[in-house]
Amino acid sequence: MKIDCGHARKVEIAVEFPISILCKYNGPDNLDVTLDDNITYLINEALRKAGAYVKNKAMKTYYSAENEEILSYQLTLIVQPPGVNLHCIVDDLTQENFHQGLCIKMQSQHHGFRMVYPQSAVG
Numbered sequence: 001m002k003i004d005c006g007h008a009r010k011v012e013i014a015v016e017f018p019i020s021i022l023c024k025y026n027g028p029d030n031l032d033v034t035l036d037d038n039i040t041y042l043i044n045e046a047l048r049k050a051g052a053y054v055k056n057k058a059m060k061t062y063y064s065a066e067n068e069e070i071l072s073y074q075l076t077l078i079v080q081p082p083g084v085n086l087h088c089i090v091d092d093l094t095q096e097n098f099h100q101g102l103c104i105k106m107q108s109q110h111h112g113f114r115m116v117y118p119q120s121a122v123g
Contacts, residue, residue: 002085003106010055011077012107015043015089019061019069021101035059038098040073046092050085053078090117 105113
């Protein structure tokens with residue numbers, strides 16, 4: 001999950017959670033508190049501490065192939081040399097016990113978003 005770069009570059013990532021898991025933290029009526037005061041704050045702080053600049057951010061929902069509602073927090077980062085390790089997001093969310101259901105995807109140049117966390121157990 002390390003992004004190496006010799007010059008500043010734009011990187012697009014998506015940090016995703018099933019809505020059903022997010023609702024378990026503080027209840028469905030407090031989903032905004034869970035997101036604003038915990039999840040997005042921890043993600044933004046982890047990236048800031050790691051030296052990545054968040055240029056744009058958006059929050060979207062979609063349904064997975066298993067028909068589960070997924071919250072996708074999409075960020076456009078400006079990464080400076082020598083790079084950034086996206087595992088900082090996992091570390092900070094895990095430390096605060098907000099890691100259940102976490103999935104991190106990174107935009108590839110030609111193939112859309114690809115999962116970088118958790119690592120696939122296949123092949």
